[in-house]
Amino acid sequence: xxxxxxxxxxxxxxxxxxxxxxxxxxxxxxxxxxxxxxxxxxxxxxxxxxxxxxxxxxxxxxxxxxxxxxxxxxxxxxxxxxxxxxxxxxxxxxxxxxxxxxxxxxxxxxxxxxxxxxxxxxxxxxxxxxxxxxxxxxxxxxxxxxxxxxxxxxxxxxxxxxxxxxxxxxxxxxxxxxxxxxxxxxxxxxxxxxxx
Numbered sequence: 001x002x003x004x005x006x007x008x009x010x011x012x013x014x015x016x017x018x019x020x021x022x023x024x025x026x027x028x029x030x031x032x033x034x035x036x037x038x039x040x041x042x043x044x045x046x047x048x049x050x051x052x053x054x055x056x057x058x059x060x061x062x063x064x065x066x067x068x069x070x071x072x073x074x075x076x077x078x079x080x081x082x083x084x085x086x087x088x089x090x091x092x093x094x095x096x097x098x099x100x101x102x103x104x105x106x107x108x109x110x111x112x113x114x115x116x117x118x119x120x121x122x123x124x125x126x127x128x129x130x131x132x133x134x135x136x137x138x139x140x141x142x143x144x145x146x147x148x149x150x151x152x153x154x155x156x157x158x159x160x161x162x163x164x165x166x167x168x169x170x171x172x173x174x175x176x177x178x179x180x181x182x183x184x185x186x187x188x189x190x191x192x193x194x195x196x
Contacts, residue, residue, distance in 0.1 A: 084180045091138055091179055098133070099174065101126040133177075141176030141187045143169045152176055154186040161192035168192045 041049075101122055108119040130140075141152050148155060148167045153176065161170055169189045176187030 085182065087136055087138075088179055088182070088184065091133075091136070091177070092184055094133075095177055095185055098126070098129060101129065102175075137180050138184070139178045141178060141183075142172055143176075143187055143189060144172050145169065148189070148191045152178070152183060152186055153189045153191075155191045156188050158191050158193040160195045162195050164192045166192055166194040 104122050105119060105126065108115050108122070110116075110119075133140075143149070143153055145164075146169055147165075148169055153169065156173055159170060161168075164170060168191065169187075170192050171190035172187055173190065174185075174188040177184040
């Protein structure tokens, strides 16, 4: 019986030793896995990270190129507008001169011999002035008989007139002007309305 007890004791010690060895091996494997995770990543992980980094760099590069093109396009548009409308303020200052030359011609009596040479001189000056304005793309807005357009005309009054359609310009008090399709000054007009 003592032998049996001794064998049982030996078996228990062997099992205990195996269990302790298993625990140690499991602990070593966990440590090795943790050490592997902390040390070097696998080749697949490195490749995946490099692909992500490359995609982000490509996206950033494309965005930077698009921003640069937008800035360049805006700058070109600003330069084009500056060229196109550089004369705007200067042209506005010349419009009263044009108006005064036209008024001088209207006021000159047509049948007086003394005034005729002066009127002809004013007429030639007005013509050369109008030609110069056309050369720099300044166009006259003279809408007599046309439908009223609030984009280019400023209505000073409305008058009943059964002879023309309602909202027709019946009188131009002051001509308007356009520079490169941009309104410099609206035409001041009188507009017809339906008889009430």
